Amino acid sequence: MSITLGTPPMNVLAIADTGSDLTWVQCKPCQQCYKENGPLFDKTQSSTYKSVPCESRNCNALSTNERGCDEAKNVCKYRSPVSFPGTVFGCGYDNGGTFDETGSGIIGLGGGQLSLISQLGSSISNKFSYCLSHKSATVNGTSVINLGTNSIPSGLNEASHVISTPLVEKEPKTYYYLTLEAISVGKTKIPYTGTSYYPNNDDVSMKGNIIIDSGTTLTLLESGFYDGFGAAVEGAVTGAKRVSDPQGLLSHCFKSGSAEIGLPEITMHFTGADVKLSPLNAFVKVSEDMVCMSMIPTTEVAIYGNFAQMDFLVGYDLETRTVSFQRMDCTNTI
Incomplete structure (x- = not known):
């Protein structure tokens, strides 16, 4: 006009x-x-x-x-939308993989020198966070990514319910390594036995034994640990019996008759941070009467996937080398 x-x-x-x-x-x-x-x-x-x-x-x-x-x-x-001039990005002419028609490529948020986060570096104070909404998977919901100093809650304390865990320096630098010490199923705490898939020459300890990844859906846990962990979950589920996943992807599925399925609380014990998961984080509803764990065994690198991160503000401070978690409804953070 x-x-x-x-x-x-x-x-x-x-x-x-x-x-x-x-x-x-x-x-x-x-x-x-x-x-x-x-x-x-x-x-x-x-x-x-x-x-x-x-x-x-x-x-x-x-x-x-x-x-x-x-x-x-x-x-x-x-302020209006920000531009980042002089940013290096790739033009793909021959691409494949498990992509759907919704998106066009990848925004690299990793720790390597070519990632958007590394290229922006000090201009965003080496800090970013995201809040993944569980509703965005089923309706036109929106999740939020924040760049810069204000993206991470200041005061990590019990009052604000913000907890943090150290990032472990390992190769390759692309990945953000955390240390998973144990997982609790209800009140049963099971020590995590997985070691680092990419150990340093002088580090064969448990440090950096899992990577946190916003681009992986499921959580992948070391197969030797998973056997006992899965059995503990199976013993704690009520009102349902163990069945096979019809699609053959998920490991532990539970089907009910007429009763409501009772699911245990699962807590991830990272170094210095006990992250309590909701049923939405740990289980996925595959039909009206069936749920499956969104965690599966692996013989390769362990991964803390995005189902487990939904409805948490996950903050990365690459100066203090920490990752923080704050439970919140991510649909209300827009």
Whole structure:
């Protein structure tokens, strides 16, 4: 729609958008703007233009992730989507794998030098977090990723229910290694026996024996440990009997008759962080009367997958080398 701004009035053509609140136009001096056919609005040529103070009602009406402040000049600033110029990315011409039609490629969040996180580095204070919504798997839900200093809760304490565990330095640097010490099924604590799949020459201990991965769905646990762990889960499930997965993918499935299936609480004991999983984290409903564990055995690298991470704010601080967990409803963090 065509509007005029300023005194004297300047004609501007802008998009009428029922999905936006703030009205904005490109203005001089423009640090980074898209190409525009018409002239840019010049505030110095308008006698009625004035800035908005940082603590004004209008400035505070911006959402926290949009609001900024030039404290030296006491001028309210707003933020729009951020661009990252000079970023290295790949163009794939011959691709395969277990991808569906929804996406187009991968955003690399790993620890290697080519990842987006490593390339942004100090500009995001080497910090990022995400909150994966369980509803995004079934409806048009949305999950959130946060980059920068404010992406991780400050005060790791019991009051805020934030817990953290050390990241272990190992090769390859792409992976984020954690140390899983045990898993509890109800009140039965089972020590984890898996060792690191990529041990350092001088480290054959339990440190760094599992990687946390937002791009893997299931949790994969060392097969020797899994036998006893699976038996403990089977013994703790009520109102259902053990059956085989019709698709042959999941290891431990349980089918009920008429009773409601009772599922045990599963707790992941990482170094310094006991992460209590909900049934949504540890089990997946495959039909009205059947659930399966979303954890399977592996003879390769152990992986803490994204089902187990749903409805947690998972924060990565690559300066302090820690990963933090805070339970929350990720559908309400948008």
